[in-house]
Amino acid sequence: MKNRLKVARAEMDLTQEDLAKLIGVSRQSINAIESGRYVPSTVLALKMAQVFGKPVEEIFMLEETD
Amino acid sequence: MKKNYLFPHYFQWIGWTIAIVSFVVLLLGVINDITIRMPALYVDVFFDDDNEDGFFRLVKTSMYSIAMPLLIIALIFIGFSKERVEDEFVQYIRSQSLIWSTYVSAGLFILGTLLIYGLTYMYIPYLVFFVFLLLFVIKFKIALFRFNKGGTQ
Numbered sequence: 001m002k003n004r005l006k007v008a009r010a011e012m013d014l015t016q017e018d019l020a021k022l023i024g025v026s027r028q029s030i031n032a033i034e035s036g037r038y039v040p041s042t043v044l045a046l047k048m049a050q051v052f053g054k055p056v057e058e059i060f061m062l063e064e065t066d
Numbered sequence: 067m068k069k070n071y072l073f074p075h076y077f078q079w080i081g082w083t084i085a086i087v088s089f090v091v092l093l094l095g096v097i098n099d100i101t102i103r104m105p106a107l108y109v110d111v112f113f114d115d116d117n118e119d120g121f122f123r124l125v126k127t128s129m130y131s132i133a134m135p136l137l138i139i140a141l142i143f144i145g146f147s148k149e150r151v152e153d154e155f156v157q158y159i160r161s162q163s164l165i166w167s168t169y170v171s172a173g174l175f176i177l178g179t180l181l182i183y184g185l186t187y188m189y190i191p192y193l194v195f196f197v198f199l200l201l202f203v204i205k206f207k208i209a210l211f212r213f214n215k216g217g218t219q
Contacts, residue, residue, distance in 0.1 A: 025151065025153035031213075
């Protein structure tokens with residue numbers, strides 16, 4: 001799964017820490033998700049989408065290998 | 067879905083305190099060769115010639131009998147209490163550490179069964195369970211530490 005989290009964050013001028021606080025996780029989790037080491041749950045993905053005011057598909061997208 | 071068997075975060079500090087205390091107790095007990103009296107459900111004199119055979123006895127034993135259960139409780143508290151920010155990623159790391167520790171302990175159990183015989187083998191199950199908890203805690207804390215350190219903005 002690919003993600004555009006970093007870009008979406010930059011667009012809203014949010015740090016990893018800011019985003020983490022907004023959705024109630026640790027900064028490390030945001031970092032792990034951004035770098036593709038961890039695939040978040042649907043709940044977490046929806047929370048992030050809510051913060052950015054975008055549909056989930058605009059932040060997370062499937063790859064051919066998925 | 068949100069069911070969670072973990073202890074509150076402050077149990078981690080209780081766990082560390084118990085761990086240190088029981089380790090000191092164990093050490094002092096071994097060095098000074100202290101004998102204590104404990105109530106027992108069942109005593110088998112075949113392995114224990116200090117005591118009388120049978121059910122419901124008061125037995126002479128070493129500090130180990132107190133320190134070992136305390137150490138296990140301590141490890142449970144340390145490994146299974148919530149982190150400061152307990153999210154799904156921490157739970158993922160915890161479950162991965164548990165899987166890893168299960169494999170390693172199973173390997174040790176198998177090796178012990180194949181390679182160790184006689185009275186010494188009696189210690190293997192107890193030891194393996196202790197090592198299982200210990201390895202889990204070490205693996206989990208190292209993984210957490212790495213993620214806390216690594217990762218830039």
